[in-house]
Amino acid sequence: MVYYIGAFGLIIIGLYVLMVKRNLIKMIIGISLINTGLNLFLISVGFIKLGTAPIFSKPGLNPKIMVDPLPQAMVLTAIVISVATLAMALALAIRLYEHHGTLDMGKIKDQKW
């Protein structure tokens, strides 16, 4: 239970950062927080207290106390995707700073509705 609270807490902190902060780097940190929270959430879906790895490494292991390996595989994929997004975001932040001389998204308003 405590893992779910932690995971959703991280997601909500991330969303808060995205909504309130105007600095692009801080917003990217917010995205990163959301992704970390999501990964924690996915891991806790498959988690069992005092569980073992899902490998029959020695006889007499009970399949009931093995943790679910599928969310871990999903998290591995999700981490790779979030790293790619993060790299892309940071690269764009550098280019944005070159063009505008600021990272404050409140001041960058060339495009409006």
Add this chain to the structure above:
Amino acid sequence: MNPVYLIIIPLLSAFSIPLFGLISKKLVKFIPPLAMLFNAVYAILLIPQILKKPIVVLMGGYSLPFGINLFVGPLGIIFTGVIAIIGFIVSFYAINYIKEGDKEKYHMLYLLLLTGATGAVLTGDIFNLFVFCEILCISSFALVADLGDKRSIESSVKYLIQGSVGSGFMLLGIGLLYGQFGTLNMAHLAQIITEKYGAAQSIPIDLFIPFVFVIIGFGIEGSIFPLNAWLPDAHSSAPSTISAVLSGLAIEIGLYAIIRFVFTIFGITSILPALAILGLITLVIGEITAFAQANIKRMLAYSSIGQLGLIFFAISIGTSEAITGGLFQFLTHAFSKALLFLSVGYMIYRTKSMEISSFKGIGKKMPFASLAFLIGSFSLVGLPLFMGFSSKFIIVKSAILKNSTLFNILIMVVLLCTIIEGAYFFKVIQTIYFKKSNNIEIKKAPATAVIAFFILIIIIIGLGIYPNEVFKILQCGATELLDKSQYIRSVLG
């Protein structure tokens, strides 16, 4: 015939582009058209086989529901076919159009985008759907920033922030579904949900929460109001070829994912009127804002929001005929919007301005591009003889046949929006053809562009006059969506 090649060939050729770039820089631009031509031909050849029986491919040989499977049904092959045909035409056009910037990266990312789109519509596994959507998203973030100027970087940053929040919501919804039902396979998930909840009228709360997360996630990708703030910026500052692909294909992938979740996986039909109203709001907002634009690419981008709202509205009516009409409208929008963006591409290139007022009298100087714009806008507005007429006609007819007061009122709003749409398109056409001309030097139109225009024009007029053959395939797609038990049976046996 194994449909997995539809994903492998574009992916492989995308990553082979840098290798070909080592041999010759000129070779690179011919790879995307070839890969997409292969996909288009292969998809069309697969159609007769799929109409008889959907093909299920097991990836990695794991038995269902444990492994990832591809489900190639009528709906999947329609989307794949349209992606491949438009991808081919746009990349053919791009041979001459893309002159600046890093061509290798452009062509590679372009193919990756189309791979992501194809994979997302063919997969039968929700996590796999998420992964392919991310391939599509990340490559489109990069492609929006392709020009590298002030505008495009800013739009790309906005798109990236909103897009990654969207993908976060998608993953949250998928995680909740896995946590509750212990499976990721679409058919297995649908089976469990049907068994557990049956045909309950009200939506149970443990289905509703993941449903909302998934709708928000894919709604950002599919730019449904109020989640579409990124779209006009991103679509207007990308290169025109990319705008054509993003508007015509990429946002429809979000829509595909939503209808897959609503109809096949959750099977919640009681929420459809709410979705119809959401689609209608998207339509009204899109068309009214498009009317107010002075920048041609922004106008077309807002018009895309409107069209997407219309497709969403049509599918949310929920009858077989309405879904057919919605899918037809998807075809119309994809082909017409691609034609419009491609024609505008060269107009902007020659006049060096995106303002509509600078296109005065361009009709005599650039006859092919102007003709393409004319036909694209006629088709989108829905004049007879063009594709848009058939699709809008079916949508209006099915909404009236639904025989409910709500839909009668809603369809009136839709028709009103069509008038607004006509107004802003005809305003541009008037500027192009009937205003006194500025000084634009006449240059010979590049052959690739003219051929690309004519292929699209032939498709638009051809399907406008003979819609029947395509209509039959689209009807099979609608049946696939509505008949959930058939889907489950064809995957799980």
